Structure formats: C-alpha cells, structure tokens
Amino acid sequence: MQPLLSGALILAATPIGSSTDASESLRSVLAEADLIAAEDTRRFVTLTRRLGIEPQGRVVSYFEGNEASRTAELVDAVAAGQRVVLATDAGMPSVSDPGYRAVVACIDAGLRVTAVPGPSAVLTALAVSGLPVDRFCFEGFLPRKSGERSRRLQEMATEPRTMVFFEAPHRLEAFLRDAAAQLGDDRRAAVCRELTKPYEEIRRGGLAELADWAADGVRGEVTVVVSGADLAPTSVEDALGMVRQRVAEGAKLSAAVGEIAKLTGANRKELYAAALADKEAR
DSSP states (O other), X not given: OOOXXXXXXXXXXXXXXXXXXXXXXXXXXXXXXSEEEESOHHHHHHHHHHHTOOOOSEEEEOSTTTHXXXXXXXXXXXXXXXXXXXXXXXBOTTSSSTTHHHHHHHHHTTOEEEEOOOSOHHHHHHHHHOSOOSSEEEEEEOOSSHHHHHHHHHHTTTOOSEEEEEEOGGGHHHXXXXXXXXXXXXXXXXXXXXXXXXXXXXXEEEHHHHHHHHTTOOOSOEEEEEOOOOOOOOOHHHHHHHHHHHHHTTOOHHHHHHHHHHHHOOOHHHHHHHHXXXXXXX
C-alpha cells in the first residue's frame, strides 16, 4: 500500500474470521493512524492486541447510535490533515456497517477517501464511491460491442440497486457514453482507477461528465459504480398498459402484474384488481 495518507478517510476492512488473516497493510494503517473510529472500541482493542500492535492515535466509537453526531468530528479531523481510519467489527465499513455517512460527508467536503488494500475491487469501489451501498448488484464486464452493451444497459435502466461494473481502460469512454445514453447523462457514478495503488484515482460525477473526462485516455484497472434508478411510483393506469403488453407477449396475468408492479413501484393489489377488471371488460 502507498504511504499512509495525511488528510484522508481510510476505510479499513477487518478480518471476518481469524485475526491472523489480517494483512500487513491493515496492521500498519491501524498502528499509524491519527484517529481511529471503531464500531466497538472494546472489540477493536482486542483485535489490536491479537495483532500485536499498539495504535498511536486516539480511538473513538463510531456505531449506529452515534454515527450521525460523530461524523462531523471525523470530517473536521480529515480536513485538518489527520489520518482518520474507520474500522468496523468485521468486514468492510459502509457495506451494511457504519461508515456511509462519513464517506459521503468527506466527499461533499472535497476530502480524500480511500481504503486499505483487499481482495475485492467490488466492495472497495462500493465503499469509496459515495453512492448507496445498502443494496447493490455486480454486473462484471459487459459485452465489448456497443450494440450488445447498449441493450444490456437498457435492461438495467430501471434497476433500483447500485450497480458495479468492470471495464478495460481503452473501452471506458465508450462504456460511459453508452451508459449515459441508456441511463441518463446525469446518472451519478464513480470511476475507480488503480484502487489502493500509488496512482489511485476516483472520479465522481454524472455519466456524461465522466465520459468527457475519459476521452483523454485512462490507464490501469477500472471499476465503475453507477447509482440505481430513482423510480417514482407509476400510476395504476399507466402500469396497466404495460401489463397489457406483457400479457400480449404471452405472460400470465399474475406474473405480468408482479413484474410491472416491481418495475414501476405501482401498488400490486390495486394493479391486479385493475387488470382483472380490464380483462373482464374485453
């Protein structure tokens, strides 16, 4: 890992099993941090003892009960140039664990957010992206040909979960252009390049804006995180037309109603009742 950064929030994933699984990078980060925000300070002390390290920085609690009130303190410390490490009991901070508020607050303040190296670019990119991580899906590499890639992206236009993609650097601009065309120019995204390496770079913005940036050429391993669709509930009347189309294509009425209700956010019971009435009227 690159030397411990000053003025940065560093997400430190801790072992989900034995403490002997901890990497040397994790040991160094915990030992050298100026401030450590731990989900459970007692468990954190136990972990450091097992790792044979003695943190030089101050340790404070950071859990669901005080996350909202303590986030400002962490942001202020990063802004003052301190090395602030966020560690949860086991696993990656912010992914179903405390940390998301601190990540977003630091990003909004224009401060650096990074992570201790780990085996998964997916979780690391999610954690540092600043996008919602409570629900997500992994799509990997999409087809290389633009037409096939666009069709796949079109299928995901209404996906409500945050999406994670891998892409080759020489195809990044084309991917982002196709994504902007299918998902919207302003759909929020983060391009994470060379994660946890010396030349790490994380660019956040709308898809069209990121495509313009990528036009100059990008190097290294790339992970792209894209926010899910912000779906406003569709009226039953509008959703009914979509149900008719699915039924005309051969779907059973109940299955069509379930699919469209999930897709649009329309009330399923109301939609089913309307679909039955529509069927009887025909």
